[in-house]
Amino acid sequence: MSIAAHDTDPQAEAADSGRRNKKKNSEARPEKMQNAWAAWLLAPTILLLLVVIGYPVISAIVMSFSKDAGLDANGFFVQGGAAGFSNYFAWLFQQCSAPDGGTAACAPGQLGSQFWSATGNTFFFTIVTVALETIIGFWMAIIMARTFRGRGLVRAAILVPWAIPTAVTAKLFFFMFAFDGVINKMLGTQILWTGSEWPSKWAIIISDTWKTTPFMALLILAGLQMIPAEVYEAAKVDGANAWQRFRMITLPMVKPALMVAILFRTLDALRMFDLPYILTGGANNTDTLSILVVQQIRQGYNSASALSTITFIIIFLVAFIFVRFLGANAFQSSTGKKKAAK
Known part of the structure; x- marks a missing residue:
């Protein structure tokens, strides 16, 4: 050759x-x-x-980088010049305004002293409500995904609480949790649900869980309907029981939709305002960061702006953790999926 x-x-x-x-x-x-x-x-x-x-x-x-100099003769806030990071330090390190114009440690009950307690309450409400809503919502989604007579009516009935405005829901539960309300009469108790700390917190948790669980169920249902029925049939042929099918098929395949649902609900819960505000007004250690921002607005826009910026940073960090480390990416493109597969 x-x-x-x-x-x-x-x-x-x-x-x-x-x-x-x-x-x-x-x-x-x-x-x-x-x-x-x-x-x-x-x-x-x-x-x-x-x-x-x-x-x-x-x-x-x-x-947020300007000082609050009080009100003028017409009742409008006056700009007090540059403040640097003093507004942020006042919230983070509990430094409140002193009578001589300087700063001093916040006294118990003073508005600035409520920052860390409000932060703790916000995360407490978020963790407990999102956990309960995820568990109950998953159960609801599994029921709605099955084929049975009257399924459409059941789906519509489950979504009713989510369709009710939050303010209406809060007022409804305000009357239900009254001393002579339905809750005490059903349980045979005499609890001041909105008059002490822990009953007030559980009243908020129960109200929010009832209101928002259908939202979680709807998003999880969308993920369940994407699972092919042939996968379950093959698992049954292989001898997998109901728990094994749930653990090995349902949970892994519904995880993307589940994580997105948890992400959306978590971000919403971190901004909780209207429901606890109407139920308790933030009393009995039930104030959240959003309630604290509204209360601070009445005393000064600039310090309230600093607090709202801190709240925004906290929510952004939580969202970043979900997307970066927990895989809750609601905007993943096909290119991103290919890169992840590689």
């Missing part, structure tokens, strides 16, 4: 390379046009979000 037989024709190789490059360019052109159209269509929405969300956030951050 001659050496020339192994040599390739340079002209043929150049022609093949040209055809391949032309094919790649022709395939890339529609994708580029699609991306350009997507950018133009999203531009108005992004601009609106920058105006509606971006400006208030930036404005609050700027205000």
Whole structure:
């Protein structure tokens, strides 16, 4: 065999390379046009979000670095000049305003002294309510995913609490948890549910769980309906019992939807305001960070802006932990899935 037989024709190789490059360019052109159209269509929405969300956030951050100098003769807040990080230090290190114009350690019951207790209450309500809503919502989703007569009516009935406005729900439970309300009469007790610390906290937890569990059930149901029925049938043929099918099939395959549901509900619970505010007004150590922000607004916008910025950072860090370490990515693209698979 001659050496020339192994040599390739340079002209043929150049022609093949040209055809391949032309094919790649022709395939890339529609994708580029699609991306350009997507950018133009999203531009108005992004601009609106920058105006509606971006400006208030930036404005609050700027205000948080200014002092509160009290009220003028007309009852408006007066700007007191630059404050640096003093507003943040006042909240984080419990430094309140002193009569001489300086700062001193916050006295018990003073508004600034409630920051860490409000933070603890916020996380307590979030952890307990999200855990209960996840467990009960999972159970509801499994029931709604089954085929039986009247399934549509059951689904509609389960979603009713979520459809009721939160303020209406809070007022409803306010009357139910009254001393002579339905709860005490059903249990045969005489508990001041909104008059002491732990009964008040459990009243908030029960109310919020009743209100928001259908939301969790709806999102988990969407994940359950994506699981092929053939997988369960194959597991039954292999002799897997109900618990093994739940542990080895249902939980792993519903995990993406479950984590997204927990993420959304956690972020919502960290901003809890209207339900505890209507039920207890933040009394009996039931105040949350959002309630504390509203209370602080009445004393000064700038320090309230610092507190709202701290709240935003806390919620952002929680969301980052969920997305980065727990896999709760609601916006994962197909490219991201391919990279993760590799």
